[in-house]
Amino acid sequence: MATLNLTSLRCNRKRDITGKDEPRLTVNDEVVWGGGGQKIEKGQTIRLGLEVDFEDVANVRLDEMNSSGDDPHQIGSTVAIRVDRPGSPVEFGTSGAHYELHYFVS
Secondary structure (H helix, E strand, O other): EEEEEEEEEEEEOOOOOOEEEEEEEEEEEEEEEEEOOOOOOOOOOOOOEEEEEEOEEEEEEEEEEEEOOOOOOEOOOOEEEEOOOOOOEEEEEEOOOOEEEEEEEO
């Protein structure tokens, strides 16, 4: 068993044209952070301090929620973080958004 230590999320370019983004992180299909009113804007870094146990691969997904908390929009592709090949940061991006997730595996 390994532990994915999510340390910070940085917004380099937000998805929403007006207002702040409402990011949500999912690891192996479980929401581990966000979706509860957390907001971020361009240039902001949020300290996470989260630990998530996993076996061989942690599949991490970043969504941007709308203000009502439903209808998530995935940002970039799901990223597979492997026990034997960790590499921080990972990037999530689309033509309209760009994020960096910093982490380490222990």
